[in-house]
Amino acid sequence: MTAVADAAVRTSPHFPTDPPARRRRGTVRERFPGLALPALVWYAVFMIGPVVAMLVIAFLSWPGMLVTPSWAGLANFQTVFADETFWAAVRNSAVQIVVGLPVMIVLAFLLAFYVVQKPRGHGVLRYLLFIPALISAPATAMLFYTMLNPDGLVNGVLRPLGVEGTAWLADPSTALGAIIAVELWSGIGYSAVLIAARLDGVDGEIVQAARIDGAGDWRIAWRMYWPIAREFIGVVTMLQFLSLLFNSAQNVLLLTQGGPGTETTTLAYLIYQKAFVEADLGYSQAVGVILFVIGLIGMGTIRRVLRATH
């Protein structure tokens, strides 16, 4: 309040004829964006509230909706860390990120690089690249469910080539790969259009000059475009990292329900499964907290690796 009064005094010489009440209100409005309050409250109730509740529930023993929860301390975390399923989920999420993310970003960058050279058909290409971003997770999942079933399109194409396919989503050796493939399919296009939008801003004359000096595409892509767009690519990488880490639960739920066994149980899916299938609420939210921390560490790492170099 004193700051507000101070400000009112300081600004008063500018509007000597204004009535004092009105002057103060104007200053308060400037200092505190009151019209932002409804949005802030809304956001706090529906977003921040549940996250805070998650942090609390992680420390409660709550084995089912109808049971009264009791304080558990770190017991949930001990259970989680002693659980083989949790470690399987860690491994699956790690594979998903370590394999999926670099492949997605590098391919998206190369695609974006190709598109901004404006080759023949680049308009068509740009139009197509947007399509996966328009399709919902259930629609994408149903499409892949149809293509990957034992009699589906993928095996139908492979058979004439002499390759015997499998039940991709049910075979323990291919299920996780199939989930990653679905994510790559929908993630590469969107990442590519985002990166292309950044590459479009690169000055064509420098590139032309480099070409005259005999630099080929490969060098222009990695030595010129990549460093220029590096920081923005970092932003796209973070976006896709969070999407892989959290939203993978939808694909897993729609396609494999974590199976066969625990082959496709990712951390995000484990949170869902423990909360809504097995009703082990403390466990579920403890994994939620762990995933939250992993998310922050991952973001920090990506930022460090892809920071602008200057």
Add this chain to the structure above:
Amino acid sequence: MARRTTALPLRDRIGSLTSGTLAWLYAALLLVPLYFFVVSAFKSNEQIFESPLTLPTDWDLSNVTTAIRQADLGLAVANSAITTVAALALTLLLALPASFALARSTGRAGKVVEGVFALGFLIPSFAALFPTFLLAAALGLFHTRTFVVFLLPATALPLSVVILTSFMRTIPRELEEAASMDGATSLQVLRQVYLPICVPGIATVLLLNFLSFWNAYLYPLILIGPDTAQRTIQVALPTLKVDAGTDYGVLMAGTLVTLLPVYLVYSVLQKQMQRALLSGAVKG
């Protein structure tokens, strides 16, 4: 291109080949499944398995009508439309005044509030799905569309506020001061000065949120549940998949129905939609 000579290092020649090959390979990987999916919507299981890539023998809509009847898709489309439109309206109602206030505020409080919204990009709202479900129950709104209409704008606020605020910052202060001189209140300034100029920004926010609201899956699944009178199209669609003996033609026909509204909007507003999707990464 004409300047390229055979003297280029091998690596560079391979490089120019790979990015083009990759691009068209990915394009094919996008197109073939989409083609397969559209033609499958007009075929029976046998036809899909026997000849996955041939055109259907006749374009009859029996799969579509079966899908609509089996999963109550008509009702589901209506539910999705109601939820999406109401949530979009609520988002604007909350985000517009907030962005207006943030764009004009000069104090530290404004910076803090903006920071709080920007932090929202980091919040894994999905991990907190269970507490969200408790909140719905506590408000007596569990298994209703109403709660999802309340919740979706909250998930969209960070990006919407960031986009609209940066848009409103470009509006010169003089315009507003002129209006204030004439005795206009804040809300009048917002309505008469800011809104008309911000139409492109509002369009971006609307399109971006239209996509994410229409396509939302986990929230409606958990919070609205399986009741056919309330459930949205994204929740209804996967019910066409059954563990034994899915009719893939019907499943693809159902998928086609869920995609039509989005595809219609995309083909009419292609440029705006692309711009909207590009602003999805304005801030990390």
